[in-house]
Amino acid sequence: MDRRRTRCPQPPRRRTNRASARSRARRHPPEPRSMARLPEQLGSVRLVRQIGSGRNCQVWEGRDGVEERAVAVKVVAPQRADDPRERALLQHECRVGRTLDHEAVIRIDRFAVDEGLPHVVMEYYPHPNLKKLLTAGREGLEWVAQPIALQVALALDHVHARGWVHRDVKPDNVLAAPDGRAKLIDLAIAARARGFLGRLFGGAPPKGTPSYMSPEQIRGRPLDARSDIYSLGCVLFELIAGRPPFTASTTNDLLNRHVAAAIPAVEASNRHATSAASDLIRRMLAKRPEDRPRTMQAVAAELRGIRLFDHVPHREMPSLSR
Incomplete structure (x- = not known):
């Protein structure tokens, strides 16, 4: 008698719910959280x-x-x-x-x-930021650059009067209407004057945007209103020249240029820049804070009294409160 055991035929194995779920997951992977709506x-x-x-x-x-x-x-x-x-x-x-x-x-x-x-x-302020306007081209901006710069200076003077340093003044953080009315935005890294935000930032290096950071901000030193004056000087330079005062291929080189490189002449990039505008920018971009205008109120006063471009007539500047 043949005692070899024979294997009974088995019915087809049904997929378990778990297997089906795995199969569905392979066919339809979940939406990455980074793409979540x-x-x-x-x-x-x-x-x-x-x-x-x-x-x-x-x-x-x-x-x-x-x-x-x-x-x-x-x-x-x-x-x-x-x-x-x-x-x-x-x-x-x-x-x-x-x-x-x-x-x-x-x-x-x-x-x-x-x-x-x-x-x-x-x-809600339904206008683009200044960086988008600059990227699209400077045509038309020359006629509103001065009121935009003045309003940002007055806004920052108010910020400083309340005891804050903005620390991230740049074209991306200025919304500008076609008639030159502007709004300062993004206060996320504003610090109390003299630079204390240790509890919030846990001793991390100072924050900011490299193209607009002051030398003392780059060095991690205490900050006051004059750091924002430097940053606004960078923005004013870009409004006239179409580019920031310092550019470089690496972030380290860019930061080093803010700290040590000679201040470029804005009139070299735009022949219509006035000598008064060039002089103001040069002082705002001084490496040492003590060589800059002392307050944003002083910057605003100068902006009221000069022309940025020799072919743009002087216009009535907005009278905003402090």
Whole structure:
């Protein structure tokens, strides 16, 4: 008798739910969190369209409440929503903004967390930033460069009067209307004068944007209003020349140029620049803070009394409060 065991035929094995789920996951992988979309509503604000973005945040136009008031919403990007540092920066921006009240500074309404997303609700100003206008070309900007620069100076004078240093003055952080009306934005890294934000930044190196950082900011030294004066000098140079005063192929070289390189003559990049504008920029870009104008109020006073371009007639400058 053949005692060899025979294997009974088995019915086809059915896939388990787990196997099916794995198969579906391979065919339809989950959307990466970095690509996750925001909800249509954050608290009382209905999000309408995205109007800006950065590495860690997005900016949206929204409609707030039953009255559908137009607002801007700066919200931490979904992939960074759990980062306590990003939340702290937005909370700080709100705290700083609530101490300010000036028509050339964007008005901050509130900080909130909805759907797990920290965000700040603020005034909506439907105009592009100055960097976008410069990138598109300087045509037409020459006629409004002076009122834009003056309003930013007056806005910063108000910021300084309330005890803050902005620390990130650059064209990206100035919204400009076609008629030259401007708004200063982005107070996320503003610091108390003399540079104390140790609790927030945990002893990290000073923040800023390399193309516009003052030498003392680069060196990590205490800051006061004169650091913002240097940064505004860089912006004023770019408004006239179409580029920042210093450029380099690497960040280290760029920072070293701010610290040690001779100040370029703005008239070499634009023959219509006036000698008065060149002199003001040269003093604003002095390497030593004590060689710059002492206050932003002094800068504003000079901007009222000079022309930036020899072919642009002097115009009535806006009279904004401090």
